[in-house]
Amino acid sequence: MNFLTFIGKLLFNVFPLLLVFYFLFPVILVIGDSMYPTYKDGKFLFSIRVLFKSQMRVNDVYAYKSPEGRIVIKRLMKIKTENTFLKEITKK
Numbered sequence: 853m854n855f856l857t858f859i860g861k862l863l864f865n866v867f868p869l870l871l872v873f874y875f876l877f878p879v880i881l882v883i884g885d886s887m888y889p890t891y892k893d894g895k896f897l898f899s900i901r902v903l904f905k906s907q908m909r910v911n912d913v914y915a916y917k918s919p920e921g922r923i924v925i926k927r928l929m930k931i932k933t934e935n936t937f938l939k940e941i942t943k944k
Contacts, residue, residue, distance in 0.1 A: 876901050880915050
């Protein structure tokens with residue numbers, strides 16, 4: 853097997869797995885202390901993408917894209933039938 857065949861097979865087999873991992877399990881960098889001491893500034897988090905709102909549970913932590921386009925980490929405090937509220941936990 854020559855080098856190009858090896859690279860072709862490697863890409864054919866590994867690339868789909870990397871795509872699945874990237875879209876279903878994104879990595880998040882924590883910037884700031886709003887979730888301290890649960891998550892500290894500068895730490896990396898592996899997340900699991902929630903595909904259905906029915907999977908969301910109170911007191912779980914979720915990352916989502918804010919209206920400004922930033923990824924934000926918040927704890928789910930309450931679920932209503934029409935709206936979902938996320939509340940930031942701050943240091944006391």
